[in-house]
Amino acid sequence: MCLGIPMRIARVWSEGELKLAEVEAGGVRTEVDVSLLEDIRVGDYVIVHAGIAISKLDESEARELIKLFNEIASELS
Amino acid sequence: MNRSTDTYRGLIDKITKEYSKSLVAKIRKLAEQLKNVVKIMDFCGTHEWTITHYGIRTLIPDEVELIAGPGCPVCVTPAYYVDQLISLSLEGIEVLTYGDAVRLPASAGHTPRSLLEAKAGGGRVHIVYSFMDAVKYAKTRSNEMVFFAIGFETTMPSVASVIMKGKVPKNLSVLTAYRYTPPIVKHLLTEVGAVQLDGIIAPGHVSAVIGASSWEFIPKEYGVPTVVAGFEAIDVLAAIEKILEMKVRGKAGLINEYSRVVQWDGNKLAKQAIFEVFEVRDAYWRGIGFVRESGGFFKDKFKEHDAIREYGLKDPPADLSKEVVPGCKCHEVVLGLSKPTHCPLFMKVCRPDSPYGPCMVSVEGTCRIWAEHPEFLRLEEIKSVGAALKDLE
Ligand code: SF4
Numbered sequence: 001m002c003l004g005i006p007m008r009i010a011r012v013w014s015e016g017e018l019k020l021a022e023v024e025a026g027g028v029r030t031e032v033d034v035s036l037l038e039d040i041r042v043g044d045y046v047i048v049h050a051g052i053a054i055s056k057l058d059e060s061e062a063r064e065l066i067k068l069f070n071e072i073a074s075e076l077s
Numbered sequence: 078m079n080r081s082t083d084t085y086r087g088l089i090d091k092i093t094k095e096y097s098k099s100l101v102a103k104i105r106k107l108a109e110q111l112k113n114v115v116k117i118m119d120f121c122g123t124h125e126w127t128i129t130h131y132g133i134r135t136l137i138p139d140e141v142e143l144i145a146g147p148g149c150p151v152c153v154t155p156a157y158y159v160d161q162l163i164s165l166s167l168e169g170i171e172v173l174t175y176g177d178a179v180r181l182p183a184s185a186g187h188t189p190r191s192l193l194e195a196k197a198g199g200g201r202v203h204i205v206y207s208f209m210d211a212v213k214y215a216k217t218r219s220n221e222m223v224f225f226a227i228g229f230e231t232t233m234p235s236v237a238s239v240i241m242k243g244k245v246p247k248n249l250s251v252l253t254a255y256r257y258t259p260p261i262v263k264h265l266l267t268e269v270g271a272v273q274l275d276g277i278i279a280p281g282h283v284s285a286v287i288g289a290s291s292w293e294f295i296p297k298e299y300g301v302p303t304v305v306a307g308f309e310a311i312d313v314l315a316a317i318e319k320i321l322e323m324k325v326r327g328k329a330g331l332i333n334e335y336s337r338v339v340q341w342d343g344n345k346l347a348k349q350a351i352f353e354v355f356e357v358r359d360a361y362w363r364g365i366g367f368v369r370e371s372g373g374f375f376k377d378k379f380k381e382h383d384a385i386r387e388y389g390l391k392d393p394p395a396d397l398s399k400e401v402v403p404g405c406k407c408h409e410v411v412l413g414l415s416k417p418t419h420c421p422l423f424m425k426v427c428r429p430d431s432p433y434g435p436c437m438v439s440v441e442g443t444c445r446i447w448a449e450h451p452e453f454l455r456l457e458e459i460k461s462v463g464a465a466l467k468d469l470e
Binding site: 004006014017018030031032033035036037038045047049050051052054055057058059061062063064065066068069072073075076 | 100175234244282283
C-alpha cells in the first residue's frame with residue numbers, strides 16, 4: 001500500500017467536509033479522498049496512496065528535470 | 078480536457094530515452110574517481126523495484142553498491158498484530174485490511190499462519206483497497222469490525238483525514254500499526270553493526286507528505302549525501318549520479334530530485350492531519366527491535382476509534398521471541414545486512430505464491446521483488462560464482 005500512482009482528476013465533489021474525486025490512470029477509474037490538497041482541478045495529476053491523494057504533480061517541475069539532465073549531458077561532451 | 082494521462086508518461090519516457098545514457102556515462106566517470114566502494118541505500122521498496130526491474134545494478138560500475146532498505150511497511154509490521162487480529166476474526170469480529178496484509182505471516186508457530194488462513198478456517202476477514210472503502214463497507218453493515226492500518230507517513234493521512242472529519246461509523250475501529258520513517262533511518266545510521274552507508278536515496282512519496290526537509294539531518298548530522306528521488310529509472314540514475322558527485326567533491330548535502338511531486342516542506346494539510354490524530358511513541362519493528370519515537374498511535378481525543386484500547390490488546394506484548402519465523406532473514410534484508418539470496422529458504426520454502434517470511438509478501442518486499450525477476454537472480458548467481466573463482470586464484 002506504499003505504492004503511489006500518478007492519476008488524473010476527472011471529477012471533484014464534496015461529501016460533508018470530505019473532498020472527493022474520481023481519478024483515472026491507464027483506463028482505470030477510482031474514487032479517492034482529495035481533502036488534503038488545496039486547489040484541485042479537473043485535469044490535474046495527483047499522486048494517490050491507499051485511496052488518498054497526497055500530492056499534486058507539477059508538470060513544469062518535470063520539465064525542470066530536462067534542464068538538469070542537459071547540464072549533465074553538456075558536462076560530458 | 079486537453080491533456081491525457083499519456084502526456085506525463087510521454088514526457089517521462091522522452092526524458093528517459095534522451096538522458097539515461099549520459100547519466101550512466103557520468104556515473105561511470107564519477108566512479109573512476111572513487112577511492113572505495115560506495116554503498117548507497119535505496120530506502121523504498123518501489124525504488125528497489127525500479128532498480129531490479131530495469132537492471133540498474135548491471136548498468137553501474139561494481140564500485141557502486143545499491144542496497145535495498147526498510148521501505149516496505151508490510152515487512153516491518155509486528156507479527157503480534159497479526160496474531161491478535163486472527164484471534165479477533167475467529168471470535169467473529171470482522172477484520173478489514175489491504176490485500177497484502179492478509180498474507181502477512183503471524184508469529185512463529187502460530188496457527189492459523191495468516192489472516193487469509195484464518196478466513197479459510199471460518200474467521201471473518203475482508204479485503205479493502207483503502208480506509209475509505211472500509212468506512213463505506215462498515216456503514217452498510219452492523220457487525221463489529223477492525224481496520225488493520227499498516228503503513229508509513231504515506232498512508233497515515235488516509236485514516237487521519239476521515240477520522241478528523243468524524244466520518245467513521247461506530248461499528249468500525251482501527252488498529253494502528255503506523256511507523257515513521259526518519260527514526261528508522263536514524264537507527265540505521267547509529268546502530269552498532271549497521272551497514273556503513275555512503276549515500277541514501279530517500280523515499281519519494283513519504284517526502285511528499287513530510288517534506289524533503291525532513292532528511293536534512295542525514296547530511297548535517299551524519300555527513301551522508303542524500304537525494305529525495307522519484308520512482309522512474311531516470312530518477313534513480315539521477316539520484317546515484319548526485320550522490321556520487323557529492324561523494325567525489327567531499328561535500329554531503331540534501332538534494333530534492335523529485336521536485337515535481339515533493340515540496341521542501343511537504344504537504345501542510347497532510348502533516349497537520351497526522352499530527353492532529355496521532356501521537357508518537359517508541360515502537361517495535363518486526364525482528365529489528367524498538368525504535369525510538371517511531372510509532373503512530375491514536376491520541377486520547379480519538380480513543381473511541383482505537384482497536385488497541387477497545388479490545389485491550391497488548392502493544393507490545395511481553396513475549397517478542399516469536400516475531401521472526403525460523404530461518405527467515407527478512408529483518409536483516411530490511412536493514413541491508415543480508416540479501417534475499419543469502420536466505421536458504423528463498424525460492425524454496427518461501428515464494429511469492431506461498432510467502433513464508435514477511436519480505437516475500439508485498440510487492441515492496443525485497444525478497445518478492447528479487448523473486449519476480451529471475452533474469453536478475455541469474456546475474457547475481459553469475460557474479461557470486463565469479464567472485465568465488467577469483468577468491469580461488
Ligand atoms: S526469502 Fe522468505 S524466508 Fe527468506 S528472508 Fe526472504 S522473506 Fe524471509
